[in-house]
Amino acid sequence: MAAAQETAHGDCREPLRELLGTAASSSPLPGQKDNAYLSRPADGPVCGKLEHVEVTPSETSPAAAEFEIRRITTRAEMEAALVLRYEVFCVEQGVPRSEERDGRDHDATHLIAVENDAVVATCRLVFVGNTVQFSRLAVARTARRRGIAAAMLRVADEQTRARGANRLVLHAQTYARSLYEQAGYVARGREFVEANIEHVAMEKLLER
Numbered sequence: 001m002a003a004a005q006e007t008a009h010g011d012c013r014e015p016l017r018e019l020l021g022t023a024a025s026s027s028p029l030p031g032q033k034d035n036a037y038l039s040r041p042a043d044g045p046v047c048g049k050l051e052h053v054e055v056t057p058s059e060t061s062p063a064a065a066e067f068e069i070r071r072i073t074t075r076a077e078m079e080a081a082l083v084l085r086y087e088v089f090c091v092e093q094g095v096p097r098s099e100e101r102d103g104r105d106h107d108a109t110h111l112i113a114v115e116n117d118a119v120v121a122t123c124r125l126v127f128v129g130n131t132v133q134f135s136r137l138a139v140a141r142t143a144r145r146r147g148i149a150a151a152m153l154r155v156a157d158e159q160t161r162a163r164g165a166n167r168l169v170l171h172a173q174t175y176a177r178s179l180y181e182q183a184g185y186v187a188r189g190r191e192f193v194e195a196n197i198e199h200v201a202m203e204k205l206l207e208r
């Protein structure tokens, strides 16, 4: 995968201060009590509550360590997730910042994987009726190939069920297609280019 690069869309390496607009803090996000804002589905009431999930990767792996997947509850966690997305999508993959920050973050439930107090992965779920639009799955370079993304997909399934939805859809980068296939996703339609990267639409139906 390409390292930090300048793309036809301009240099993505803008100051993070400008990207985030605010200083890091551990306070709840604006207008929210506890994690009420982030646990709010886009449509309808919360049908169930998902507690954080602790995952221990293979104990035989030298890279093994505990990570925890949970919903974002504070501004500091949200900012850490946005920094990770910026580093992975804009800096590493050359996605224009305007496409990475598409204005849908306020309508989404955000998950993070935390290890040793650091956010090492994130993803986003947008609920539309009984469907979840899954996106922005990013794992820190130093944390890859340890099953964190696969674990995030399992938690996304739990979130989907907990809110009474039963279908997940996403645009997979074709190089990572097997990640989603192993998680039960099926490709739909032809490959296409989005943000200068080859993608394929995939979906997964959950059994009730």
Ligand SMILES: CC(C)(COP(=O)(O)OP(=O)(O)OC[C@H]1O[C@@H](n2cnc3c(N)ncnc32)[C@H](O)[C@@H]1OP(=O)(O)O)[C@@H](O)C(=O)NCCC(=O)NCCS
Pocket: 088, 089, 137, 138, 139, 140, 143, 144, 145, 146, 147, 148, 149, 150, 151, 171, 172, 173, 175, 176, 177, 178, 179, 180, 182
């Ligand atoms: C793609 C990405 C999310 C995978 O995260 P990860 O935590 O390393 O993935 P996992 O360890 O859970 O991998 C599970 C399986 O997915 C597949 N997979 C993961 N990374 C892959 C890669 N770079 N190339 C091909 N297959 C890959 C493998 O089948 C893997 O199983 P294996 O390790 O036993 O071979 C991570 O590499 C990443 O953040 N990439 C940059 C951003 C990105 O592309 N996001 C996805 C957008 S669709």
